[in-house]
Amino acid sequence: MDLSATAYVILGLVSGEARSGYEIKAVVDNSTRFFWAASYGQIYPELKRLSEAGLVEGRDASQGGRKRTVYAITSDGEAELKDWLRRPPEVAEMREEGLLKLFFSGLLEPAEAVETLRAMRRGRLELGERLRALEPEKAEKPDDPYPLMVLRAGIEFNEWFADWCERMEAQLLAPAREKGNS
Numbered sequence: 166m167d168l169s170a171t172a173y174v175i176l177g178l179v180s181g182e183a184r185s186g187y188e189i190k191a192v193v194d195n196s197t198r199f200f201w202a203a204s205y206g207q208i209y210p211e212l213k214r215l216s217e218a219g220l221v222e223g224r225d226a227s228q229g230g231r232k233r234t235v236y237a238i239t240s241d242g243e244a245e246l247k248d249w250l251r252r253p254p255e256v257a258e259m260r261e262e263g264l265l266k267l268f269f270s271g272l273l274e275p276a277e278a279v280e281t282l283r284a285m286r287r288g289r290l291e292l293g294e295r296l297r298a299l300e301p302e303k304a305e306k307p308d309d310p311y312p313l314m315v316l317r318a319g320i321e322f323n324e325w326f327a328d329w330c331e332r333m334e335a336q337l338l339a340p341a342r343e344k345g346n347s
Contacts, residue, residue: 286330293323
């Protein structure tokens, strides 16, 4: 069976404890979303596929009148997850709307492109701060150092990206400064 990246996100998240689709989405939104997002529109169909394939098992956990199913990984699912973890990464993807806009900014005045860079820089600095706020929580789990490593990669990447935006802004503004000095 050919699994999507979202399927592996789900397998990873239910490997530690059984979770509902809603709980999976909540964990994604506070962890992997910063580098690999998943929507409800992806999670629920993948849970169905994984269940049909015998990689996760759902059990009723309804509370009151609210229907709720929690999913746990099966031994086949754990074997599939471990097999995927042992393979080298195949996808290196970055989706950054600001870079897309910057790519086409030749249609604008340089000052307008500078505003795109400034907005990207602000966004990266804000995201870096949000990630730093998660650091104490991840550091409390010394038995699993990997989420903290990934968190620190995100922090450092966002710091680098913010610095890059600042350097590119200076590069765009340099010709205007040189004209002013002439």
